[in-house]
Amino acid sequence: MAIDLVTRKEWGARAPRGSYSTVRSTRGVKVHYTGGRVDPRLAEDHDRCVAAVKAVQNMHMDGNGWLDIAYSMVACPHRKVFVGRGPGHLTAANGPGLNTGHYSVLGLVGNSGLVVPSDGMLHGILDAIEYLRDEGGAGREIKGHRDGYATDCPGGQLYSWVRKGAPRPGANSTPAKSKPEPAPKPIEIVWEGDVPRWPGRVLTYTKGKPYMQGEDVRVWQAKLQKRGWSIDVDGLFGEESTAVCRNYQQATGLMKSGSGQVDEDTWNMSWSWRPPTPAKS
Known part of the structure; x- marks a missing residue:
């Protein structure tokens, strides 16, 4: 199945405030989630997905004062892939000093409301990754935002999928189980x-x-x-x-x-x- 791309014009993106920094290639892609509540009705209404992507862009530009939406691409539950900053442009989502190493793909799930990615969303994330490889020189790595930056992102559901090797839903493979990460020990200050x-x-x-x-x-x-x-x-x-x-x-x-x-x-x-x-x- 070819990627079902939603261009910036189609989703009504605001123009960036300036010029993007250029990247020729990366080691791969990091997967993200919103970190907030996502309306469960997105799963049944694609218009709500469009509104959610616009809300993320507004938060990044108006709330954070950033150039544009931080993510390279965004995948919704309907296997549609929104162009964020796009291939060849430096993402702003991975954390200080970590953006040149990987592009970023946001899955429209959060830490409440809609928390379980649909098969369509997982396919969409992988479609976005393949697109970034073809058009932006992304390498083979697929990691979570928390790999290299102290955060809960991309949440338990998506990160478990990433740790399993990000398989296509329905793929006939049984990835090796990974050991759970130990909880960090509290540091006492005397x-x-x-x-x-x-x-x-x-x-x-x-x-x-x-x-x-x-x-x-x-x-x-x-x-x-x-x-x-x-x-x-x-x-x-x-x-x-x-x-x-x-x-x-x-x-x-x-x-x-x-x-x-x-x-x-x-x-x-x-x-x-x-x-x-x-x-x-």
Whole structure:
């Protein structure tokens, strides 16, 4: 079956606010879900799918101030594929530093309401992936948004399907079962007066790997922000936190080049170091 493509003109897309960044190829595609409630009536009424895609674009452009809808393509329950940013254009959906590696395809399911993707939607996602391979140089990888970024996306249903190898519904294959991911252990922060004790793990980031996350990350970020460094206090240790850590290590003289890792010395320095007092003129 050829792809049932819904062009931007056909779904009434707004024009982007500027020019897209170009990509020639990617390692593959990452699958997403909305992360919110999706009206179950979409499954019976395609006009509601069109309205949902428009709502996503409006949220991204008006709510987030982005150039356009973040996704490369969108698949609905009726095996129709909406063109988002499209092939050859940089997506904005995978997370900071992760958009050049993969295109993005949104399946119109959420974390409440419509949560189970129909066979038509799974076919549509795969149709979109094949289209991105043919038209945009997408590689063979099919991953979930959470592969490399700390998020629940694309939800349990879609991610389970991705982990099974994203098979076509009705395909005669029995993919190997994957082991469930262990739940992350809570990180306890023990405060000794006004200073928290080092929690015992090095905060670090490895490109292509999930971000470290936890209360220790958030506490350290909050301290650096309070010291005047520009850093988001989101509990996720990624590229931004690594860069701030490296610059902080250099500024304090802790490390000449800066490792970008919050080890015990860096953690303690974050609370004990004081900037030199300027000489009086």
